[in-house]
Amino acid sequence: MKIDSPIQFQNVCKRFRDTFALDNVSLEVTPGQVFALLGENGAGKTTSIKIMMGMLDADSGKSRILGMDSHREHLAIRQQVGYVSDQPSLYDWMTVERIGWFASGFYPNGFKDEFDRLVGQYGLDPKKKIKSLSKGMRAKVALSLALAHQPSLLILDEPTSGLDTLVRRDFLESMVDIAAEGRTVFLSSHQIPEVERVADTIAIISKGKLLVVESMDRLKRTTSQVIITTSGELPRLALPDIIHQEKQGRQIRCVVRHDDDLDLSSIADNPLVQGLEVLRPSLEEIYVAYMRSTGSPASSANTNAVSDAKEINS
Amino acid sequence: MNTKAFRHMLWKEIMELAPAGVAMVLGILLFQWLYCHLAMRKVLIGSDDQLLVTGLVFGLVFCIAAGGSIFNRETDRKTLGFLQSLPLRPAVLYFGKVLSLISWVLILVAFTVIGTWLMAKVYTATVVIPKPFPQPTGGIVLFSIAAAIVWGVTFSLRIKNAYASIALATVTLIATVIALAVSLQSYNQIWTCIAAAIPIVMLCFHPRLVAHQLFQSDEPFTFLPRRIERTHRQPQRSMNLIWQQIHYYKWVTLAALPFALLAGTVTRGEINSVEQLAASLFLLGAMAIGIGSQVFAVDQRKDGYRFLRDHGVPPRCLWWNRMWIATAVFVVLALLPPVVVTVNHLVDLSYIPRSFMPVIVLTLVCPIILCFAIGQFFSLHLSSPVLNLFMCVAVSVPLVIWGSVTAMLNVPFLITLVPFVIAFVLATWLFIPKWLVEKRSLRYAWPSIALPLLAAVTSYVGASAYRVYEIPAVDLVRPADVKDPAVLPDGYSEQNARWTERMDQEARGNVTAFTDAWLPDNAEPPYVRVETLPPNKLTTLEPLLLEVTSNTDRLQFEPPVHASYEDTSGKYLGQFLLDSALPGIGTTNR
Numbered sequence: 001m002k003i004d005s006p007i008q009f010q011n012v013c014k015r016f017r018d019t020f021a022l023d024n025v026s027l028e029v030t031p032g033q034v035f036a037l038l039g040e041n042g043a044g045k046t047t048s049i050k051i052m053m054g055m056l057d058a059d060s061g062k063s064r065i066l067g068m069d070s071h072r073e074h075l076a077i078r079q080q081v082g083y084v085s086d087q088p089s090l091y092d093w094m095t096v097e098r099i100g101w102f103a104s105g106f107y108p109n110g111f112k113d114e115f116d117r118l119v120g121q122y123g124l125d126p127k128k129k130i131k132s133l134s135k136g137m138r139a140k141v142a143l144s145l146a147l148a149h150q151p152s153l154l155i156l157d158e159p160t161s162g163l164d165t166l167v168r169r170d171f172l173e174s175m176v177d178i179a180a181e182g183r184t185v186f187l188s189s190h191q192i193p194e195v196e197r198v199a200d201t202i203a204i205i206s207k208g209k210l211l212v213v214e215s216m217d218r219l220k221r222t223t224s225q226v227i228i229t230t231s232g233e234l235p236r237l238a239l240p241d242i243i244h245q246e247k248q249g250r251q252i253r254c255v256v257r258h259d260d261d262l263d264l265s266s267i268a269d270n271p272l273v274q275g276l277e278v279l280r281p282s283l284e285e286i287y288v289a290y291m292r293s294t295g296s297p298a299s300s301a302n303t304n305a306v307s308d309a310k311e312i313n314s
Numbered sequence: 315m316n317t318k319a320f321r322h323m324l325w326k327e328i329m330e331l332a333p334a335g336v337a338m339v340l341g342i343l344l345f346q347w348l349y350c351h352l353a354m355r356k357v358l359i360g361s362d363d364q365l366l367v368t369g370l371v372f373g374l375v376f377c378i379a380a381g382g383s384i385f386n387r388e389t390d391r392k393t394l395g396f397l398q399s400l401p402l403r404p405a406v407l408y409f410g411k412v413l414s415l416i417s418w419v420l421i422l423v424a425f426t427v428i429g430t431w432l433m434a435k436v437y438t439a440t441v442v443i444p445k446p447f448p449q450p451t452g453g454i455v456l457f458s459i460a461a462a463i464v465w466g467v468t469f470s471l472r473i474k475n476a477y478a479s480i481a482l483a484t485v486t487l488i489a490t491v492i493a494l495a496v497s498l499q500s501y502n503q504i505w506t507c508i509a510a511a512i513p514i515v516m517l518c519f520h521p522r523l524v525a526h527q528l529f530q531s532d533e534p535f536t537f538l539p540r541r542i543e544r545t546h547r548q549p550q551r552s553m554n555l556i557w558q559q560i561h562y563y564k565w566v567t568l569a570a571l572p573f574a575l576l577a578g579t580v581t582r583g584e585i586n587s588v589e590q591l592a593a594s595l596f597l598l599g600a601m602a603i604g605i606g607s608q609v610f611a612v613d614q615r616k617d618g619y620r621f622l623r624d625h626g627v628p629p630r631c632l633w634w635n636r637m638w639i640a641t642a643v644f645v646v647l648a649l650l651p652p653v654v655v656t657v658n659h660l661v662d663l664s665y666i667p668r669s670f671m672p673v674i675v676l677t678l679v680c681p682i683i684l685c686f687a688i689g690q691f692f693s694l695h696l697s698s699p700v701l702n703l704f705m706c707v708a709v710s711v712p713l714v715i716w717g718s719v720t721a722m723l724n725v726p727f728l729i730t731l732v733p734f735v736i737a738f739v740l741a742t743w744l745f746i747p748k749w750l751v752e753k754r755s756l757r758y759a760w761p762s763i764a765l766p767l768l769a770a771v772t773s774y775v776g777a778s779a780y781r782v783y784e785i786p787a788v789d790l791v792r793p794a795d796v797k798d799p800a801v802l803p804d805g806y807s808e809q810n811a812r813w814t815e816r817m818d819q820e821a822r823g824n825v826t827a828f829t830d831a832w833l834p835d836n837a838e839p840p841y842v843r844v845e846t847l848p849p850n851k852l853t854t855l856e857p858l859l860l861e862v863t864s865n866t867d868r869l870q871f872e873p874p875v876h877a878s879y880e881d882t883s884g885k886y887l888g889q890f891l892l893d894s895a896l897p898g899i900g901t902t903n904r
Contacts, residue, residue, distance in 0.1 A: 017617065055398055059621055078401035085399055089392035091326070105322025106400045146399070 006031055006153045006184045007052060012061035014047055014208075021047040022058070023208040029186060029201070031152075034179045036199035037188040038287055044208040045188035046086060049157045052186075053083055066153060079107065082146030086157040086188075088139065092131035096124055096141055100148065107149040115148035136167035143171070147178070154178060156187040160194060172198045196283040204287060206294045216283070223286050224262050228252045229275035244289040250274075255281060255289035319402065323410030328417060331380055335418040338376045339425045345372070346429040350437050370455045373422040377415065377459050378487060381466020382480030384411050385524075389474050404524045415463055454498070457510070458491050464513040465490070471523040508597075511572045573601035574647040595681060599714060601647060602682040603706045606689015607699070609640045610742075614697045619750055629747040637690065637739075644686050648679075680727040680735075681714045687738035688713070691766070694742045694749060695759070720777045729776035737769035 007029040014022040022044045029035045039045050050056040051063050054074020063070035065077045090099055100115035119126055122140040130138065139159065146154060154175075160168040168191065175185045176198050189195050195202075196216070203213040212219070223243070229251050245254040256262070268276050281289070388394040397407065465486045469479035493509040574597070613619035613632070622632060689706045696702040717731040745762035748754065756763075 015617070015620070053398075060624075075401050075403065078399065083399040085395035087392055087395060088399075090396055091330075091393055092391075093330075102322050102326055103400060105319045106402055142396075145396075 004031060005029060006066050007035070007186060008062070008064040009048070009052070010062040012048070012051060012063055013059045014044075014051060014056065015059055020208040022051070024061070025205070025208070025210045026061075027203055027210060027213050029184060031184050032179060032182050033200040034175050034185045034187070034198050035201045035203070036195040037186070037203045037205060038190065038192060038195065039188070039205040040190060040291065043205045045205060046157055047208075048205070049083075049155055049186075049188060052155060053077060053081070079149070080151055080153070082149070082151035082154040084139075084142045084146045084154075084156045084159050086159075086161065088142035090130045090138060090141060093129065095127055095129050096133070097126035099130060099141065100126075100145065103145050103148070111148045114150060115144055118144035118147055136163055136171075139163060139167070139171060143174070152183050154183060154185045156185065158188055158190070160189065160191055168194055192284040192287050193282075202283065204290045206291060209294070211290045211294065219286065220280065220283070222259065223255065223257055223281055225279040225281045225285065226254045226256055226262075226264065226267075227275075227277040227279070228254070228267060228273055230272050231274050232272045243286075244293045246292075255286065319406050320410060323402075323406050324414055324417075327384075327410050327414030331414055331418050334376060334380055335421060338372050338418075338422055342372045342422065342425050343429045343432075346426075346433050347436075350433045370423065370426060370459065372426070373419050374455065374459050374462055376422060377419060377462035378466050378484055379480055380418070381415055381463050382470050382483040383476035384415060384467060385470040386474050386476050386479055387470075390476055404521070408520065408524045412463065412467060415467075419459060419463075454491060454495055457494060458487065461490050461513045462487050464516050467520060468516045468523070471520070515572055570601045570604050570643075570647050571650075573597045573604070574650040595714070598648060598682045599685045599710065602644060602685035603689045603703070603710055605640055605644045605647070606686040606691075607693050607702050607706050609636050609690035610693040611699060611702070612636070614693065614699075623750050629750045630743070632750065633743055633746045637742075640690065641686075648682060680731045681717055684713060684717070684731050684735050684738075685710045687735045691738040691741055694745060695762070716773070725777045725780045729780055730773050733769040733772040733776070734766065737765040741765040 005028045007027070009025055009027045012022050012025045013020070025044070025048065037045050037048065047056060051058050052065050052070055054070045054077055057071055066080055068077050068080075070077060091102075094102065096119055097116075100112055100119070104111040104115065116126065119141070122137075122144060124133075124137055124140060124144075130141065133141065143159075146156075156175075160171055163171060172194050175187065179185050179200070187195070187199075199216055201213070201215050202219055204211045214222075231250070241257040243255045243257060245252060247253075262278065264276060264278065267273055383390075388397060462483070465483040466480070469483045469486075470476070473479040473482065490509055490512065497509055613622065613636070619632075685706070688710050692702045692705045692709075696705060713731070713734055717727055720730045721727065741762040744765070745759060748758040
């Protein structure tokens with residue numbers, strides 16, 4: 001485990017009654033990156049973040065943020081980490097300026113000045129009451145509050161949910177600027193296309209299990225969609241690491257992980273194979289393939305196709 | 315505490331309560347004006363304190379409404395997430411909120427006084443400051459304000475819906491105030507203490523509730539899996555479990571402490587009457603149930619036992635750790651009342667009749683151990699803390715009554731209650747291995763459930779058998795026409811015959827000295843009737859007439875009073891119950 005890793009999660013388990021929210025999750029985040037944790041609703045994204053922030057205690061495993069124990073040093077973590085929750089509700093009756101003053105009581109000196117600067121940068125009126133702000137403006141206030149103490153790590157729990165496309169785009173692109181300053185951004189989301197543009201590293205979580213942690217470039221480079229057209233039943237596919245496959249008529253569609261070079265010569269040589277096509281999938285397609293591989297509810301519409309494909313593979 | 319953080323939090327809370335507070339201030343002034351205008355009062359305070367007291371009632375309404383929603387409104391508005399994102403200590407949040415509430419109450423009190431003064435000016439009335447503060451109404455209102463804050467804050471922490479918490483806090487407050495008022499009215503200081511102690515006990519739970527309900531943290535109720543994880547790797551497994559348990563019990567101890575202290579102090583050193591024993595038994599029993607019900611609760615919470623199971627903690631090791639720490643806490647607290655009583659009697663330890671000590675010990679110790687045993691039994695079998703507590707009370711009360719009734723018939727606790735204690739403790743010992751691996755159906759739990767039932771049969775059969783051999787079938791108020799049983803132990807027939815003659819008999823025996831130390835200084839009656847306890851093994855004496863020779867002005871004791879007497883050599887002869895006083899009935903033969 002790297003010492004300088006801002007987020008270290010090691011074999012973290014969390015159970016709510018009979019449900020595993022997190023099942024032996026381990027991950028590390030490289031400093032200065034935008035790290036995106038992707039997963040469907042209830043996958044364990046918020047639970048992970050709450051454990052990182054010390055808001056929840058893990059049943060077992062270790063969670064360290066900026067070298068500090070999440071459970072024991074949660075106050076120190078909150079002092080050094082900027083955090084925006086999934087539904088950042090602020091006090092409606094306060095003005096933008098006043099909420100900055102209120103929050104400054106909990107941080108060292110300099111918070112208010114930086115908050116005022118950020119508010120000006122985002123074009124917010126400090127005299128306006130929170131209740132008169134739009135959702136996007138509120139998100140910017142929440143982000144200003146999270147950034148005003150100049151944290152080296154920013155943790156955002158589904159920061160763009162409920163925002164319109166334009167605001168979402170602006171918001172996420174500001175994350176790139178923050179990462180460019182050398183700070184680390186950890187965000188959870190299920191808005192895959194937006195995340196694809198800004199994230200350096202991707203982690204996909206489903207039903208509390210971490211399916212993949214990979215840099216965006218490598219994940220895309222080493223994942224391919226293979227479409228095989230056959231004239232009969234193939235006994236077994238000689239593909240490296242099949243994430244998911246489904247059969248549609250005479251076509252078999254597979255999403256596979258491989259090394260830098262994908263070798264399909266053995267399939268191409270098969271007399272039953274009439275056509276072979278290799279595509280570079282988008283992050284969304286990779287995500288869907290991983291989700292379907294776990295039989296998550298999102299993929300239930302294609303259950304039959306998946307089961308057919310599994311039969312072929314066996 | 316970080317004063318800057320505290321100041322900001324206090325400011326926020328005072329501002330949040332401002333609309334309600336200002337409305338209350340206006341309400342107070344309006345009420346006072348209407349009251350003076352309609353009633354045309356000339357004397358505002360002093361002979362008529364309603365203006366002041368009713369002003370305080372506004373404070374009470376404010377406390378219950380604002381206090382009942384002070385924490386859960388953060389959840390309602392979803393601003394809790396924002397607070398959680400700040401490096402905010404639970405203590406800052408708690409004290410910020412509670413002190414803002416108290417600040418507004420003080421503001422309301424100030425405006426009540428200002429309003430009274432204003433009305434006096436407007437209506438050219440006399441202002442007489444009451445000295446002392448109007449009693450008891452004013453005192454009850456002030457107590458109610460404090461209790462309203464405690465109950466309001468408690469329910470707002472526990473219940474997410476603000477309206478529900480306000481309603482529950484109101485109902486609880488009314489019950490508390492009624493209990494206090496009735497106890498004051500009847501000069502029953504025991505109940506006054508209990509009514510006052512319950513909000514104080516609730517106060518002890520606030521730090522835990524704030525940390526747990528708002529911050530989802532187990533601090534200060536620490537349950538650190540990390541410690542147990544280390545436990546698994548190192549041989550000091552039990553030591554770490556002890557550490558964990560001690561952290562858990564510090565709050566349980568704090569909550570149980572007032573009960574133990576009250577049990578010692580309610581008697582005020584006069585632990586020689588049935589009534590005071592009953593009060594002590596009630597308080598210590600409640601304490602025992604409270605501690606007992608926590609024995610395995612630490613593992614039931616959030617299914618904490620699973621972690622222990624997954625890390626291979628042996629079930630019996632767990633049982634011993636849970637039991638001995640709880641027992642230690644329980645024993646220490648249970649010893650407090652005797653300590654308090656002893657301290658009260660450092661000057662004259664002979665004050666407590668020697669004959670009464672076994673009664674005290676038997677009456678108190680066995681039932682409270684039973685309550686503890688029942689508590690630990692249900693804490694293992696029921697995961698819901700509320701149901702657990704309810705079942706503890708539901709089972710303890712009839713069993714203690716059973717033990718008390720049979721004790722009055724001289725059947726020892728060894729037969730009536732001890733089998734239950736053994737059964738309940740043995741039941742958890744037997745069941746814990748199955749419990750830890752979640753085998754809890756009737757198929758696995760039946761030995762554990764059967765043991766208390768077996769104890770019930772043993773106790774019933776044992777008491778019956780003992781009764782047959784040891785206690786004559788003599789009814790205390792047996793009709794005169796019913797003949798004595800054919801065979802009675804020696805002396806019982808004669809004793810019974812004497813008993814029926816009661817006051818017609820002259821006193822007998824060798825009473826050569828009679829101490830009146832147990833009477834108040836100014837106790838008086840020239841003649842009192844003294845009756846022995848009902849005929850049984852303890853007393854073989856007939857009714858007596860005794861003359862009290864000192865302080866004959868006034869009779870100032872409330873029967874029944876237990877007393878004992880000795881002969882000239884100091885040999886204990888028996889004890890009697892002074893249950894009524896009939897001045898002038900006759901003279902004593904000594």
